[in-house]
Ligand SMILES: O=P(O)(O)OC[C@H]1O[C@H](OP(=O)(O)OP(=O)(O)O)[C@H](O)[C@@H]1O
């Protein structure tokens with residue numbers, strides 16, 4: 001497993017952003033695990049997370065000659081601190097990227113509207129979010145960017161849960177579906193596959209493995225090892 005994957009998973013377990021139990025997802029599915037990006041709730045934890053995102057992005061785009069994106073967008077709510085922390089990490093690495101995010105409810109006073117930050121028009125925008133399950137949040141973000149005159153250049157998430165939108169009809173994951181439909185790269189720092197690999201090698205996680213596999217077999221894009 002590449003360094004940024006295992007660093008991220010161990011960090012997420014340490015700050016209890018990754019937890020095991022029974023959770024209801026936005027899609028209504030009952031999941032034996034949950035990734036709560038709200039638990040990166042200190043400067044050090046958020047800075048470490050941002051460095052994992054930047055390493056994953058740089059590894060993915062290493063072969064591209066021109067900068068593949070020139071702006072970051074964080075969808076409300078959890079994408080907002082993630083995109084902001086990533087912008088700070090890129091500044092630390094010598095790249096100053098414009099940054100924007102949205103409000104879930106438009107504001108009628110003051111500056112008004114639902115977009116905050118640098119203008120999206122004419123930019124190649126990298127969407128920064130925490131997790132993809134069914135892809136609903138990412139589709140909304142794509143519509144916001146297009147509506148504001150920007151061009152989506154890619155999507156980066158911390159965790160790809162690798163779930164099919166409707167497993168009865170297709171086992172293609174939501175992330176792969178969005179990638180194909182919009183011809184966009186979807187970069188995940190880590191995936192359920194990586195979490196299962198870690199669970200297989202780590203005695204403290206071994207007890208979770210059977211439930212993760214049962215869930216993956218019910219909803220996942222990948223079945224079997
Ligand atoms: O792929 P999906 O099925 O859309 O699920 C993943 C999305 O769900 C959560 O967002 P939520 O809408 O709960 O908002 P939050 O960021 O305000 O917590 C999460 O932060 C992802 O953005």
Ligand SMILES: O=C(O)c1cc(=O)[nH]c(=O)[nH]1
Nearest residue numbers: 025026034035036131133
């Ligand atoms: O599908 C979701 O709603 C979801 C899954 C997850 O692991 N984390 C999260 O914030 N949302």
